[in-house]
Amino acid sequence: MNGRYILAIDQGTSSTRAIIFDERQAIVAISQREFAQHFPLPGRVEHDLADIWNSVVVTSREALQRAGLTAVDLAAIGITNQRETVAVWDRSTSEPIHRAIVWQDRRTTEDCARLEAAGLGEVVRRKAGLLLDPYFSGTKIAWILDNVEGARTRAERGELAFGTIDSFLIWKLTGGRVHKTDATNASRTSLFDIMANRWDDELCAAFRVPRAVLPEVEDCAADFGETDEDFLGAPVLIRGVAGDQQAAALGQACFEPGSIKATYGTGCFLLLQTGSRAVASSHRLLTTVASRLDGKISYALEGSVFVAGAAVQWLRDGLGIIKSSSESGRLAAQADQSQDVVVVPAFTGLGAPYWDASARGAIFGLNRNSGPKELARATLEAVCLQTRDVVEAMAADYDFDPKDAGLKVDGGLAASDWAMQFQADLLGCHVDRPVITETTALGAAWLAAVSVGLWPGQQDYARSWRLERRFDGASDASGTERKYRRWKAAVEATRSFARHGTDG
Numbered sequence: 001m002n003g004r005y006i007l008a009i010d011q012g013t014s015s016t017r018a019i020i021f022d023e024r025q026a027i028v029a030i031s032q033r034e035f036a037q038h039f040p041l042p043g044r045v046e047h048d049l050a051d052i053w054n055s056v057v058v059t060s061r062e063a064l065q066r067a068g069l070t071a072v073d074l075a076a077i078g079i080t081n082q083r084e085t086v087a088v089w090d091r092s093t094s095e096p097i098h099r100a101i102v103w104q105d106r107r108t109t110e111d112c113a114r115l116e117a118a119g120l121g122e123v124v125r126r127k128a129g130l131l132l133d134p135y136f137s138g139t140k141i142a143w144i145l146d147n148v149e150g151a152r153t154r155a156e157r158g159e160l161a162f163g164t165i166d167s168f169l170i171w172k173l174t175g176g177r178v179h180k181t182d183a184t185n186a187s188r189t190s191l192f193d194i195m196a197n198r199w200d201d202e203l204c205a206a207f208r209v210p211r212a213v214l215p216e217v218e219d220c221a222a223d224f225g226e227t228d229e230d231f232l233g234a235p236v237l238i239r240g241v242a243g244d245q246q247a248a249a250l251g252q253a254c255f256e257p258g259s260i261k262a263t264y265g266t267g268c269f270l271l272l273q274t275g276s277r278a279v280a281s282s283h284r285l286l287t288t289v290a291s292r293l294d295g296k297i298s299y300a301l302e303g304s305v306f307v308a309g310a311a312v313q314w315l316r317d318g319l320g321i322i323k324s325s326s327e328s329g330r331l332a333a334q335a336d337q338s339q340d341v342v343v344v345p346a347f348t349g350l351g352a353p354y355w356d357a358s359a360r361g362a363i364f365g366l367n368r369n370s371g372p373k374e375l376a377r378a379t380l381e382a383v384c385l386q387t388r389d390v391v392e393a394m395a396a397d398y399d400f401d402p403k404d405a406g407l408k409v410d411g412g413l414a415a416s417d418w419a420m421q422f423q424a425d426l427l428g429c430h431v432d433r434p435v436i437t438e439t440t441a442l443g444a445a446w447l448a449a450v451s452v453g454l455w456p457g458q459q460d461y462a463r464s465w466r467l468e469r470r471f472d473g474a475s476d477a478s479g480t481e482r483k484y485r486r487w488k489a490a491v492e493a494t495r496s497f498a499r500h501g502t503d504g
Contacts (some may be wrong), residue, residue, distance in 0.1 A: 240447025
């Protein structure tokens with residue numbers, strides 16, 4: 001190994017970032033590029049895989065250039081990615097047969113309901129640790145195979161390949177030589193038995209996904225091949241892969257059971273590390289793979305909030321009341337505190353602990369004086385209120401006290417002091433923001449770097465984690481408790497409205 005730097009490719013829902021870290025785990029250069037979101041019909045969300053691939057190429061090359069480095073200076077590449085998003089491509093041409101169906105997409109809601117009615121839900125919960133929901137990959141794969149002419153026959157003949165975005169990128173980076181994924185991404189497909197640690201024939205048959213399309217499953221720190229020379233000018237080893245939320249937990253050094261992190265990205269995702277114990281949730285959380293290292297799985301409880309940063313983007317792009325996402329906290333701080341505006345940002349349904357695919361967004365408590373400031377405050381509050389929903393469910397499922405454990409935070413919204421203080425007040429515990437908030441990329445970089453011996457293992461790495469700011473919860477919780485009661489009432493009203501709509 002000659003290189004002393006790590007390239008982390010962070011392929012997210014709305015943008016791709018390429019970040020270069022040095023051997024001291026410091027960021028040397030960053031490049032970011034947004035790409036188009038496609039909404040062909042209500043409830044449908046798609047990405048053009050050519051856009052995603054182009055964003056990876058452009059940002060990776062630009063990050064190298066900004067750092068003043070070349071490919072030979074890189075020890076390895078780590079990849080982290082939006083999970084559950086489905087790509088299916090032709091093995092011979094590497095061309096996708098359909099746009100990627102994004103994790104937010106709800107087109108298979110009725111398919112999931114039929115499978116639940118047929119009794120598959122309990123099998124999925126027991127083996128995959130997941131719920132039957134359009135969020136996960138299994139029904140999305142089947143939809144593509146059923147709706148692209150000839151796809152199912154070609155898939156059964158082994159002519160097509162499926163992958164979450166990590167697999168698609170590995171395939172493209174290696175010139176079609178490697179079709180692999182890691183255990184964290186596999187665990188989000190509904191096809192992987194997280195207890196037996198393998199693809200499951202019963203689940204594949206139930207979701208009608210041919211085994212021939214599935215990638216090989218590796219540890220998170222493993223050999224995923226090396227890039228073609230034309231990608232960066234010289235071959236580079238690919239040595240780390242993890243889904244974005246698991247990568248963020250690794251970046252936050254959440255190795256010990258009871259440690260918990262929240263990542264505020266397009267959605268908000270909380271992972272509670274449970275170690276070697278797979279905890280079955282009684283409160284509609286997910287049991288998932290936190291990591292697989294040296295063949296050993298660590299598990300986590302996860303709560304998925306579908307809309308977080310996307311709600312702030314709605315303020316910017318949909319309503320036009322802010323010009324940049326960073327303005328939301330300043331606007332919220334200026335809001336009229338006497339108003340009780342509540343936003344339920346269920347644009348693509350409600351995630352944990354409700355899992356209500358039919359719910360849609362709503363605003364409550366408007367009066368004649370309500371304006372942009374009140375909407376901004378209520379939108380940021382909604383993200384934090386949903387986070388409390390998940391933390392309370394976790395505390396009910398697992399023996400831990402959030403007041404003792406605290407919450408590590410990262411992602412775009414974590415930069416808002418106003419939002420993080422409200423989160424701490426709402427949870428009644430300390431909220432810790434690290435020096436490096438690019439924890440998703442940091443986790444992917446750590447996997448690649450530890451694989452090639454450039455960075456330290458878990459214990460030494462955890463000791464290197466550095467706090468930027470701690471937000472302590474308010475001693476008087478009366479105000480936030482009232483807000484939380486109103487939030488629960490607003491959610492129930494939103495769900496009731498959706499039920500009346502489906503009843504006709």
